[in-house]
Amino acid sequence: MKKLINSPDSVIADALKGIEASDKGVRVDHENRVIFRATPKDAGKVALISGGGSGHEPMHGGFVGQGMLDAAACGEVFTSPTPDQVLAATVGVDNGAGVLHIVKNYTGDVMNFEMAAELAAGEGVNVEAVVVADDVAVEDSTWTAGRRGVGTTVLLEKIVGAAAEEGRDLAAVKALAEKVLEGGRSMGMALTSCTVPAAGKPTFDLPEDQMEIGIGIHGEPGRHREPIADAKTIAKQLVEPILADLDYSGSSVIVMLNGMGGTPLIELYLMYGEVVELLEAAGVTIERNLVGNYITSLDMAGCSLTLVKADDEILGLWDAPVNTAGLRWGL
Amino acid sequence: MKKLINSPDSVIADALKGIEASDKGVRVDHENRVIFRATPKDAGKVALISGGGSGHEPMHGGFVGQGMLDAAACGEVFTSPTPDQVLAATVGVDNGAGVLHIVKNYTGDVMNFEMAAELAAGEGVNVEAVVVADDVAVEDSTWTAGRRGVGTTVLLEKIVGAAAEEGRDLAAVKALAEKVLEGGRSMGMALTSCTVPAAGKPTFDLPEDQMEIGIGIHGEPGRHREPIADAKTIAKQLVEPILADLDYSGSSVIVMLNGMGGTPLIELYLMYGEVVELLEAAGVTIERNLVGNYITSLDMAGCSLTLVKADDEILGLWDAPVNTAGLRWGL
Numbered sequence: 001m002k003k004l005i006n007s008p009d010s011v012i013a014d015a016l017k018g019i020e021a022s023d024k025g026v027r028v029d030h031e032n033r034v035i036f037r038a039t040p041k042d043a044g045k046v047a048l049i050s051g052g053g054s055g056h057e058p059m060h061g062g063f064v065g066q067g068m069l070d071a072a073a074c075g076e077v078f079t080s081p082t083p084d085q086v087l088a089a090t091v092g093v094d095n096g097a098g099v100l101h102i103v104k105n106y107t108g109d110v111m112n113f114e115m116a117a118e119l120a121a122g123e124g125v126n127v128e129a130v131v132v133a134d135d136v137a138v139e140d141s142t143w144t145a146g147r148r149g150v151g152t153t154v155l156l157e158k159i160v161g162a163a164a165e166e167g168r169d170l171a172a173v174k175a176l177a178e179k180v181l182e183g184g185r186s187m188g189m190a191l192t193s194c195t196v197p198a199a200g201k202p203t204f205d206l207p208e209d210q211m212e213i214g215i216g217i218h219g220e221p222g223r224h225r226e227p228i229a230d231a232k233t234i235a236k237q238l239v240e241p242i243l244a245d246l247d248y249s250g251s252s253v254i255v256m257l258n259g260m261g262g263t264p265l266i267e268l269y270l271m272y273g274e275v276v277e278l279l280e281a282a283g284v285t286i287e288r289n290l291v292g293n294y295i296t297s298l299d300m301a302g303c304s305l306t307l308v309k310a311d312d313e314i315l316g317l318w319d320a321p322v323n324t325a326g327l328r329w330g331l
Numbered sequence: 332m333k334k335l336i337n338s339p340d341s342v343i344a345d346a347l348k349g350i351e352a353s354d355k356g357v358r359v360d361h362e363n364r365v366i367f368r369a370t371p372k373d374a375g376k377v378a379l380i381s382g383g384g385s386g387h388e389p390m391h392g393g394f395v396g397q398g399m400l401d402a403a404a405c406g407e408v409f410t411s412p413t414p415d416q417v418l419a420a421t422v423g424v425d426n427g428a429g430v431l432h433i434v435k436n437y438t439g440d441v442m443n444f445e446m447a448a449e450l451a452a453g454e455g456v457n458v459e460a461v462v463v464a465d466d467v468a469v470e471d472s473t474w475t476a477g478r479r480g481v482g483t484t485v486l487l488e489k490i491v492g493a494a495a496e497e498g499r500d501l502a503a504v505k506a507l508a509e510k511v512l513e514g515g516r517s518m519g520m521a522l523t524s525c526t527v528p529a530a531g532k533p534t535f536d537l538p539e540d541q542m543e544i545g546i547g548i549h550g551e552p553g554r555h556r557e558p559i560a561d562a563k564t565i566a567k568q569l570v571e572p573i574l575a576d577l578d579y580s581g582s583s584v585i586v587m588l589n590g591m592g593g594t595p596l597i598e599l600y601l602m603y604g605e606v607v608e609l610l611e612a613a614g615v616t617i618e619r620n621l622v623g624n625y626i627t628s629l630d631m632a633g634c635s636l637t638l639v640k641a642d643d644e645i646l647g648l649w650d651a652p653v654n655t656a657g658l659r660w661g662l
Contacts, residue, residue: 021603021607022622057595191335265624272352
């Protein structure tokens with residue numbers, strides 16, 4: 001296994017040490033494995049937390065900071081955080097205005113965030129939740145009933161984070177999150193598997209001449225495998241299922257062309273160029289974009305595409321200042 | 332070959348199309364393969380250009396923009412840009428205050444930038460150059476007489492970019508660049524080879540249980556190979572040669588823990604945590620840091636460490652606003 005680690009058992013603890021040393025905008029609760037803002041938000045503002053299995057960096061810990069999340073609960077690699085972790089995050093960020101849970105649709109995550117919300121309610125915290133289920137590739141999957149939650153999570157955390165920073169109340173923040181999710185869809189593909197440190201070998205075998213279309217962010221099976229094609233063909237296989245699932249023609253969108261962790265930026269830019277041509281031909285107006293590694297799958301090579309419908313409200317919130325390790329502008 | 336490309340022949344042209352579509356802060360001269368700022372700097376300010384082989388993204392094109400470079404000449408993968416490309420960049424950015432060439436120490440780059448400088452001088456442009464040769468791993472290498480130029484380039488472009496933005500004259504900007512280079516050292520390592528698209532196979536073979544210490548950014552041989560060790564041991568193999576080469580004890584530094592392109596962020600954070608412990612134990616004060624993919628080697632897995640001595644002048648320039656695809660803060 002070719003990884004820069006000390007031991008499969010200490011990956012999360014060791015990575016959290018590095019995150020804390022690198023990012024002066026956060027503090028780490030090492031016991032609960034929760035990343036908090038170093039300076040909490042002003043009193044009376046809604047707090048946002050997310051979390052999930054580790055191995056998707058910079059998501060979620062890299063999105064803790066001004067303009068995005070208030071805290072992130074970090075599970076073991078590809079493993080949901082426990083209810084106790086989510087509870088520590090929730091209670092730790094609440095300042096009376098309530099907390100929104102941003103949950104990706106995996107059975108363990110949904111269950112543990114729900115349990116934490118109940119426990120937090122018992123401690124007097126007002127919690128609401130939204131569940132991201134934006135992956136058009138498959139219905140139901142290895143760890144999911146319904147659709148998997150993937151790239152829209154990143155854009156959601158930015159947009160809703162700006163709204164919470166503005167001082168909107170919990171109901172308004174949740175309604176905005178639901179609007180973003182209604183207009184958000186994703187589709188991914190892989191050139192290689194990923195290797196979970198504790199397993200020590202690739203999660204699945206993908207022959208040297210094959211790729212998998214519709215892959216999940218933990219290596220869950222996609223729609224099908226086929227011989228590796230050129231970037232133009234792959235771009236079609238990402239764009240077409242998204243446009244078939246939701247009508248984006250005539251819409252303004254924010255686009256993310258995301259790397260899975262093992263694919264270099266030169267290839268992501270190249271793919272983005274192909275995606276832009278297809279979206280423009282389909283009558284979609286790209287207002288903003290992200291190209292890079294934002295929601296990864298350890299060392300998997302491949303990419304995913306996310307579209308979110310963006311009206312003036314959403315664009316204004318997108319452009320608002322953000323200061324996190326993973327996204328930073330306007331400050 | 333598992334890559335998101337259309338054809339090995341069109342990688343650069345296609346990637347430039349995507350860069351132009353993604354980054355509204357640049358415009359691309361596709362004929363000369365030069366990335367310029369979309370909005371040129373104010374008249375009377377020194378312009379900075381760099382460039383080199385492609386495959387190291389975001390360097391250099393991702394560092395074109397307010398607070399860093401004025402233009403970058405993009406060669407073929409791992410191939411120096413031609414004198415004509417560098418000339419187009421140089422003439423294109425000069426507004427009367429002169430141009431500083433930031434050149435990494437590879438024979439082809441040095442030769443072609445020198446030739447371009449002579450041609451530009453013939454057109455009345457005042458050109459100065461600095462050569463980055465910061466890699467402590469080896470003296471002389473596959474494409475280099477003397478030391479190779481690597482990570483310090485990124486930090487140099489940020490620091491000197493801020494000074495040029497302030498309006499310092501060409502001699503002052505060059506003197507600052509030389510000061511940064513005096514205090515800058517790097518050391519890298521690889522877990523895997525990289526694959527140049529035109530070659531279609533890994534540049535070198537590195538057995539499944541081996542790593543290479545002191546690797547160059549084009550896969551040039553390092554100091555030695557050995558069995559893959561834990562992150563603590565690898566961190567020592569990066570830190571110790573740097574501290575042996577230049578006395579950093581008692582110094583304030585900016586540190587970059589850089590990914591080679593195929594290594595995910597979770598591992599880079601983990602490595603950064605180990606590096607911080609060693610530097611603190613050696614009496615080095617870390618004032619600022621970067622952790623991520625900044626100077627890559629296509630899909631190579633591995634990382635490199637760069638230290639630059641940072642006095643108050645350099646820290647002030649580091650903190651100055653920057654607005655590029657690859658580095659963005661304060662704006």
